[in-house]
Amino acid sequence: MTKFDIRKRDGLARTGVFDAGAGPVQTPVATDMEFLFPGLASASFINIPLSAPAKLVEQYPPSITNGPVIIHPQRKNTAESGDCVMAAGWHTAFSNPRNYVDWLVGLKEKTPADTAWYAPAAALPTTVAILCYSGFDLFDYTAVDLKSAQGIFCTPEGEFPANAMESGICTCPGCKTGNLKEHNREALRREIALVARFIRQAQLRDLVESRCRMEANQVAIMRYLDRHDTFTEQAQPIARSGVMRANSAETMQRAEVQRFAERVLSRYVPPPKCDVAVLLPCSARKPYSLSQSHRRFQQAIGGRAHELIVTSPLGLVPRELECVYPAGHYDVPVTGYWDAEECAFISGILARYFARHRYRRIIAHLEGGALLVARQAAEIAGITLEFSCTDDPAGPAALNALDAALAGERRIKDNHLHGMLSYQFGADVDTKGIVSRGRFPELFYSKGTTQFFSIDTGTGLLRPTFDGWALIPEGYRVTIDDFVPEGDVLIPGVTGADPAIRDGDEVLITGKRVLATGRAALPAGEMLRSRRGVAVRVRKIKRL
Amino acid sequence: MTKFDIRKRDGLARTGVFDAGAGPVQTPVATDMEFLFPGLASASFINIPLSAPAKLVEQYPPSITNGPVIIHPQRKNTAESGDCVMAAGWHTAFSNPRNYVDWLVGLKEKTPADTAWYAPAAALPTTVAILCYSGFDLFDYTAVDLKSAQGIFCTPEGEFPANAMESGICTCPGCKTGNLKEHNREALRREIALVARFIRQAQLRDLVESRCRMEANQVAIMRYLDRHDTFTEQAQPIARSGVMRANSAETMQRAEVQRFAERVLSRYVPPPKCDVAVLLPCSARKPYSLSQSHRRFQQAIGGRAHELIVTSPLGLVPRELECVYPAGHYDVPVTGYWDAEECAFISGILARYFARHRYRRIIAHLEGGALLVARQAAEIAGITLEFSCTDDPAGPAALNALDAALAGERRIKDNHLHGMLSYQFGADVDTKGIVSRGRFPELFYSKGTTQFFSIDTGTGLLRPTFDGWALIPEGYRVTIDDFVPEGDVLIPGVTGADPAIRDGDEVLITGKRVLATGRAALPAGEMLRSRRGVAVRVRKIKRL
């Protein structure tokens, strides 16, 4: 029996340990697959192209004794959890990015999540990043060895004539001895090691946004995958703790960016009885509140308005959400120029927000691109803006104007918790009487001696206590069988999970005998479509 | 005396050979600069930051005996051709991309072109690509050695803790023996070798569009440099012969893309007496004419309209220019989605084109994003479009509709040459009687036995004979002293050059004793601001 333990997820990519009986291998990996699966060597006459119609696949269903399970876009799933599945002929899929993505999504959706994916003859230093990004784990040396036979020198940045080996681009043992085959294999292994590192750092997307620039098809694959937003979004962790590099146009299409915008529009509830809003520019420092400019803004506003930050690529960040991933985590090149796509995307978000939440006054304390976007949004939404600055929003003139604009407005109650709860759990919770303690952003929320929530400063998410969960009427529950978990809740024990749950979400575990708080280790869909591994990392258990 | 011979240019980047007296070194290079310039080691108390005001610089002008010439944004140039110039403290410039670019442009503009540029303490595997892209040639090991001292493992994709050395990301001799310093130096040298390769392939921009994604500041530097379009454009060769990878949003801002669009709008003259235009979609195959779809379009049109291809990122490609760089060379990821920035840029070009050239009828044989763009352009320009297809433009229904739409229109004369001449030389030449021979795209233009032009199939540019030049009334002339060149024309012999001349342009050399045809080896500005090297590669000489 083969076995596959997933260790770390990053979107569709993952690191893990695969064992086909010959001992465990760390994935992603390039290895002699015919050694792992002796049946591969003797397979014959079984070719069925990826583009073959269902009829042909039914007539000649490909399979290999002592081999991985062959999956095909036109075929029902025959794989089980722990299996190695092989997308035969995957190396040909690159030529048509639309097919690549449609096939991939179809295959991923119908195959158990905890299967190890083998893409034969597909891995090159140039391709393995996007292959891992697509959710493949196992690779062979076929493609690089072919390049060696062709006299081609492989690097992650592209392929060159063999004599490039002498130009100092690489100094591996293969290059030292003029052994092209050894170099090419080495180059593949190195790239896989690098990719594995980025997966562990939960930053593979950043690497892929870089790597793909050398091949148009990879850019198209990335873009098509982004367009499969429902599918892609599910695989994204709810938060990462590192920096999110917003360094290319495609960042705006990232599932995590789109999810943030969507949740701000659909889940987030602004502070009640607050009918004045101020639109503010973002700051390089995150969370914004820690920047000098925002400290000045907040001083000038004095709590007399709801603060909304207009920013690329996120769109709109209500002050309450400034610590939440990715609002507290993105890093973006600042040139002052907002391109038309940014403007369209962000003004669309603003317009939808203002259509949904009616403010009596909206003061645009903005300049440049952000101001342009706010004007566009106002036009779309048919609302009127007031303007409180002409140039530098953090300059004394603008700050005085902002102060003056808010003269006579009454101070509204600070209600960060309410906003965060609505965003994170989709719940409109009455937080009256709950106060925050601690030093921003390390906050705790409690009433008297009862603590309800604390903030995970890495992700900006709320961590509810049992009392906190009592305030959240529904959702984010994982139900388990009639047992008391020792440590983490494992996948086989899970009987149900709110489909909204994503990797990293705070969840409440409910069973007949216990209640427990914890953090989901994978999305609801995968919990239900997998057989092994941790489902929820438990923080606290209460026996019932 | 130091000496610097530039070998290959790619934008601001170049490869070359530098000699400070201790023997030649190939550039770009990382080396022990204190060995090349012993004065560096003993320099003391001479620090003047890049951001220092002119007054301070004047008061304490930094200089080093037996060292490179120190350049500073606030100081007049003191360097001469062949010198090594040092932008002291350049490693600090990365923190402010706007300053980086303003300083760079200022320094480049006032310093002789054939100087070797040293950026001290700035080169890391992550930064050296953009440094070379910025026009630096010489680097030291200071920055990587510092990383080694800090226990940081350097790769072109980013920096990691030293233990990453054991993860297989690299297999250089340093890594094999656990020598971090050796690895880091090796990693820098490797990246420089890779960069040098991309410079030689004239594709450094492609690499930079990839590399920059890992650091927001580098993206900003690239974007700011693009915005200095007059400066940046001058350094771009008029054509390259490889593929232009249009794989990111910034491709549209490339000087070569902007230049193409500008020349189509300002120089290009459509065929005379042709008042019907058909807008066509592009094809993956280049030149378009060789694709199946365009063969069908041309069959359906039958020469009864002027063919204009609507495409991203170039905007508008008149059929006559389809072989010209970059129209015949770009490769773009195709997803069917045209983002708002693309739409805005391209519809702007179309609108300006149609405002300038009035057609009686414009038939949009387009679908999807291209159709959208055409509609936008028509609205801006206040013109009316006809539409000849509803879905696949290359499908039989659409082709029939196109044929029908052109019923009754008379065939116009094929006049590729006229269009190309206007684009390349800005000349509206009467080409009557000149016919083309050869097999597309390998064409020759002649009248009787007199040949005027041939096409360089690599670049798509025209190569005029002396008779061809006689048709071009002005421009693209390089004047030389009273001598007969033996082989190529060297820089010291050049007395004047049309400022429009770019690296790779076809030029006519005029001297008292000769007339010669050739190809410029560098832009006019550099010809006049340099002292050594080839100015024009001569093809044919005629003594007067």
Place this chain on the structure above:
Amino acid sequence: MNVETPEKPLASWRGKERYDCEQLDCLTIIFKSGGCSWSKCWMCSYRHERYGKTDCAELLSRLRAQLAWVIRENKPEEYRMVKIFTSGSFFDPVEVPPAFLADVATAFRGKLLIAETRPEYVSRETLVSFIEGLDDGSWKTPLYCAIGLETSNDFIREKCINKGFSFSDFTSASSVARSAGAGVKAYLLFKPLFLTEGEAIKDMETTIRDILPYADLVSMNPCTVQRNTELEYYWKRRAFRPPYLWSVLMLLKNAPVHMTCDPLGGGQKRGPHNCGKCDYELVRGIRDYSLNADRELIAALLETECTCKNEWQYVLGNESPYCMPLTR
């Protein structure tokens, strides 16, 4: 496109063919017919070449017009052999009205005639009467039935070609033909869909051995990508690569009998090809060999050096049915 042109064959040309250690002048004709009755082979685009809805009488008259054009254009003394193809089978009575057979026999009386047909149309009766009209004693075997067996492997013929008949159908047809006094020519298809280069080579090697008792002449066709075929569908999606010319050479060299081979589209993307640098010379060599049967020529060609030979050898050893084709 609907312009009526005077009736003439789809194609017709003159060339040389090797027969019985001689090189004969040969007239090849491709008649436009009623169309192949089977018409399902993955790689075949000839099936689209057929008259639309016509009745038998009209079909006959059009065929006769084509024949008349051929006779008009070619003097009988200028060729000794005639090869006849249709979109399907020359002996299929639905596709080619039987009355036309007699015309053909008469027209080419005294010539050596090779006519292509599927095995199911090889009937003793038809052949006997056809030979009667054709034979003037010039040739020991005046007629050869050319059958596109493609491979002796029924599974491959079914899955990879969709040919719709079996090896035993072929051997039966062979017996029938011989009993009627006709010879048998076998067409083999080298590298149909869904086979690796290595599998395809092995298939040919086996097939050649298998057919020796049943075929008098053997012609091997390296697979070419024709328009509007299933094969083209897969080829466009990178799921098929035509065979290497190296493989063709190797098969020709090792075959126990002389096989003719005309590498259609040789050296082009859609036809059998190597890397583009060595192709021209090899294609010419293969054509020469078809005529002169010079094994030493083939052996020498196979020893030619080219950078793509490494690639080919790698593909032979490493292309697997689950990751193919490795190259383009």
Place this chain on the structure above:
Amino acid sequence: MNVETPEKPLASWRGKERYDCEQLDCLTIIFKSGGCSWSKCWMCSYRHERYGKTDCAELLSRLRAQLAWVIRENKPEEYRMVKIFTSGSFFDPVEVPPAFLADVATAFRGKLLIAETRPEYVSRETLVSFIEGLDDGSWKTPLYCAIGLETSNDFIREKCINKGFSFSDFTSASSVARSAGAGVKAYLLFKPLFLTEGEAIKDMETTIRDILPYADLVSMNPCTVQRNTELEYYWKRRAFRPPYLWSVLMLLKNAPVHMTCDPLGGGQKRGPHNCGKCDYELVRGIRDYSLNADRELIAALLETECTCKNEWQYVLGNESPYCMPLTR
């Protein structure tokens, strides 16, 4: 921001100071004055702390109010030493009306007083009369003139600090002070603008040797980035890094005399700092050493292990004036 508050000094606090092998309770006062007459040092932001346009009488009354506040808040028996700073020079008659000096002398009669001043305001006359008011015989040297010499290198003082006086101005002032019966305290600035870490260290080493004959007390200030200074301008543009605490330790350890050192902003980005991990302990140790002069403590601190030590050693060896600062 324009709210009037009762007149009190800019700052005033109590602490310990080492003097003559003793630890004295010390009252430190920073008077708000008429402002530094020079007011051009790159790193100084105190120059912004001054009364706006006031006449001499008003200035005097405000200074007196501040003094009264200090006397009110601090019982005389609770401190033995007084350190007085202004935005510039205590003995500058334009900045501090001479009448006020008498008040101060009277108020702190019997205390050991250290007052900061630029050398040009050290005049025998002023000092003699001031000491007269101050001295009750408790101290051998009841007054020390504290002069911000910063460095003995005139070039550095000019280019990197913009101090506006020379080393000889300092030595002259020292003679004057001593002849008037006052002592001299020298403030040194470790690592001003435009110096590498190594250059700054060498400068301190030289300076310490140079001033031995002229200074009775030495205090070394590692440079800190204050707001609204030229230094801050460069620091924000990555052109300045405050010194490493390792360097401070090394200088204190090797100095031929005991130097006091209060690393203001120690461990923070704007102050002298290492990597952030080891800073707290080292800053505390430096403060302790200032009081206890325990060289062994300093030596031990310098032997502390931290990952940033390598970096510091690298910077010492490799930071050059043409590529600095190497770190942040």
